[in-house]
Each structure stands twice: as structure tokens, then as C-alpha cells.
């Protein structure tokens with residue numbers, strides 16, 4: 001670690017697992033380059049301060065009721081958090097910016113900027129009024145962030161429901177999405193976000209910089225387009241997953257028995273299944289996945305988060321005799337040490353919802369994917385995996401036991417799977433080179449450090 005450069009950065013993650021991990025990774029990266037770190041966070045989904053003894057954590061109240069905390073409606077959660085957190089955040093930030101320590105009277109370290117999530121919608125005017133530069137961290141694939149501002153317009157213009165003949169058409173405003181993907185993204189829930197998008201776009205353009213956990217190797221076209229659209233410095237510092245693992249910011253405790261279980265399996269034989277931290281499924285979808293896995297006859301490691309199967313606590317609705325069958329070949333856990341799992345020699349495939357972190361973690365470990373996206377940017381990540389990089393097979397929403405069984409066999413046992421495995425190995429190597437001395441992610445990170453230091 002480099003010694004302190006005398007500068008402090010304030011980070012304000014959005015309290016969803018998929019947003020906390022990248023922000024904490026960014027904190028670790030900046031800290032390794034000499035910055036002091038203060039993390040302001042909500043009480044809801046608070047990161048574990050004890051895992052990061054070198055950072056300062058400040059908690060603000062978020063006003064969420066117990067029922068709001070467990071809502072499945074992420075958009076509603078986003079709306080509520082943005083409404084409730086504005087004033088506590090303002091108080092916290094204002095106090096931090098006072099030049100003298102209120103207790104000791106000592107002069108405080110200079111604060112160079114605020115870096116917060118693109119999902120916060122009140123931070124830009126606040127930072128401006130306090131004359132504090134603000135940078136935005138976005139945790140999607142660059143393509144999704146750049147293009148998702150067109151969603152309200154597509155909602156107005158697209159004639160839903162779609163004709164069968166146009167389902168597969170590529171949407172030119174939102175390559176490589178197909179019309180059927182757009183119709184899935186444009187559900188009633190996302191309509192709630194339409195009014196916010198213009199605001200997010202405007203506030204991003206007004207910011208001092210935009211940071212992505214992606215790199216030229218993964219999304220070059222959108223990156224250059226974004227540089228034109230936003231006219232602010234853009235930093236694509238790469239998926240830093242192998243360098244600064246996200247496990248320390250896990251909101252749940254990983255079941256470490258996964259690893260000794262994997263040790264007993266053959267090389268590249270196990271299919272790992274996880275749908276991330278937000279997606280919920282129905283009981284019948286769980287059964288289809290379980291049967292599909294069991295019928296494929298491949299060993300499997302399945303994550304079922306507590307509360308993720310609607311209408312039940314965990315997996316108690318799976319009948320006893322089926323559980324016995326599942327236990328012969330597989331293991332079901334509530335939360336996995338995902339990065340260690342993906343790294344394990346026994347893993348041969350990842351059936352994923354294609355959250356951005358899961359997608360890049362899989363790429364970084366060269367694990368081919370089966371794509372089962374459910375919401376928002378997952379549809380785009382899945383298209384990149386299946387259609388652009390060609391490192392996985394898309395289930396096209398078919399949560400059916402036969403489909404799942406067949407796809408697992410195609411990926412794990414057939415020549416189609418071998419070709420996919422070769423391609424993802426090449427993609428992994430390409431992304432890896434991005435972190436070398438002259439690599440794009442490495443240079444972008446250096447630019448970010450210089451930029452923050454000059455603010």
C-alpha cells in the first residue's frame with residue numbers, strides 16, 4: 001500500500017448488494033493509491049464496518065419501515081430511499097466539510113470529492129451548493145447506462161404487445177437488445193423510474209466524472225459514444241474482481257462448506273446456479289430449476305437466498321423424496337462465496353441472472369454461462385454474453401425443466417460447450433491484459449487518480 005497522499009474521498013453507495021460491492025472495491029482501489037476513505041451509508045443494508053478497519057464509516061437513517069425493507073419492488077425502494085435520505089445525507093456531508101474537527105479543534109484532511117452511485121438523485125445539487133466536486137459511479141455495463149435513457153421514449157413509441165414476427169428484431173437505439181428484451185424491461189415496475197431518468201442523465205452530465213467497472217475490452221463502442229454524449233471525463237477502470245474481491249462487502253454470510261464440497265467433485269463438472277441478490281422466483285420456478293438440474297445428471301451448487309422464493313421462507317416446499325434425489329448430486333446453500341466458487345477447478349458452468357458483477361466475475365474466471373435474466377440491465381448483459389461475446393447460452397426466459405436440462409448438457413458435455421469455453425478463456429485473457437502496465441483499465445485508473453488529485 002502506498003502511503004497517504006493527504007486527500008480524503010467520500011463515498012456514498014446505493015444500498016443494494018450489486019451496488020455496494022463495486023463501491024467498496026473502488027474504496028479499496030483508491031485506498032491502495034493513498035487516499036483516505038469515508039463511506040456514508042444507510043442503516044438499511046449497511047456494509048460491515050469491521051471488515052474494513054482502515055475506512056471511516058458514517059451511518060445515516062433511511063426512514064424505511066420493516067415492510068419496506070423487504071419489498072420485492074426495487075424501483076419502489078429506490079424511490080423511497082431517494083426521498084428519505086436527502087436530508088440526513090445533507091446534514092452528514094455538511095458536518096464533514098467543516099474545516100475544523102468539532103471535538104479537537106484540529107484542522108481536518110482536505111476532501112477532494114464525493115463519489116456516489118448514479119441511483120442517488122439528490123446528491124448533485126447538494127454537492128454543487130457545497131462546492132464539492134461529485135463523481136458518479138455506475139454499476140451497469142456501459143451500454144446499458146448510456147442507452148437506458150431512451151427507455152421512456154421506447155415505452156411511448158413501441159407498440160406493445162409485439163407481433164411474433166418482430167420479437168427477434170434488434171432495437172437500433174439499444175444494440176444488442178432485441179424487441180422482446182425491451183418489452184420485458186418495460187414492465188409496470190420500471191415505469192416508476194421513467195421520470196427519474198432525465199434527472200439522472202442531467203446530473204451525470206453536470207458531474208466531474210463518470211466511473212464504470214468495465215473496460216474498453218468489454219464495451220468499446222459504447223464507451224466512445226458515452227464520451228461524446230456526456231462530455232465529461234469517463235473512467236472505465238475495469239472489473240477489478242480478481243484484484244480486490246467483493247466478498248468483504250457481502251451482506252449475507254457465505255456458506256463456506258461449498259469449497260470442501262467442490263473439492264470432492266471432478267474438474268469442470270459442476271454447474272453453479274445463482275440469481276443474485278434481488279431476483280425472486282415462484283415456487284414452481286424453483287421446482288423447474290431443481291428438476292432441470294437433477295435430470296441433467298451433472299453435479300450442481302444452487303444458491304437459494306432466504307426469502308427469494310415467493311410465498312415461502314426457503315426451500316421447505318420441496319418434497320422430501322425430491323430433496324433426497326437433489327442431495328445425491330447437488331448442494332443447496334443460502335449464500336455462496338461466489339468468487340471462490342467461480343475460481344474453483346470443479347466449476348464448469350454458471351447458470352446466472354446476469355447481474356453485472358456476476359457476469360464479469362464469470363468472465364474473469366473464464367466460466368461459461370447459461371443466461372437467465374429477469375430484470376433491467378440483466379437482459380442486456382445476457383445479450384452480450386450470448387450474442388456478442390458468445391460465451392454462454394441464453395435460456396430465453398424458459399424456466400422449464402426440460403429446457404434447463406438440455407442447455408446444461410449442451411454447455412457441459414457437447415462440442416458447442418467446448419467452443420464456448422475456448423472463447424471465454426480468450427475473453428478472460430483479453431480483459432486480464434487490460435490491467436497490465438499499458439492496458440486500458442490500468443491507464444484509466446491512473447487517469448482517475450490524477451483527476452481526483454487535481455480537483
Ligand SMILES: Cc1cn([C@H]2C[C@H](O)[C@@H](COP(=O)(O)OP(=O)(O)O[C@H]3O[C@H](CO)[C@@H](O)[C@H](O)[C@H]3O)O2)c(=O)[nH]c1=O
Pocket residue numbers: 016017018019021139140246247250274275276277278279303305334335336337338339354355356357358359361375376377378
Ligand atoms: C447470491 C450471491 C451473490 N453474491 C455476490 C456476487 C456479486 O458480486 C453480487 C451480486 O451482484 P450482481 O451479480 O450484480 O447481482 P444483483 O445483486 O442482482 O445486482 C443488482 O445490481 C447490479 C448492479 O447495478 C445489476 O447489474 C443487477 O441487474 C441488479 O440486480 O453478490 C455472492 O457472493 N454470493 C451469493 O450467494
Ligand SMILES: C[C@@H](CO)CCNc1ncnc2nc[nH]c12
Pocket residue numbers: 016018019074075078118119193196197200376
Ligand atoms: C433511476 C435509475 C437510473 O439508472 C437507477 C436505479 N437503479 C436501479 N434500478 C433498477 N434496478 C437496479 N439494480 C441495481 N440498480 C438498479
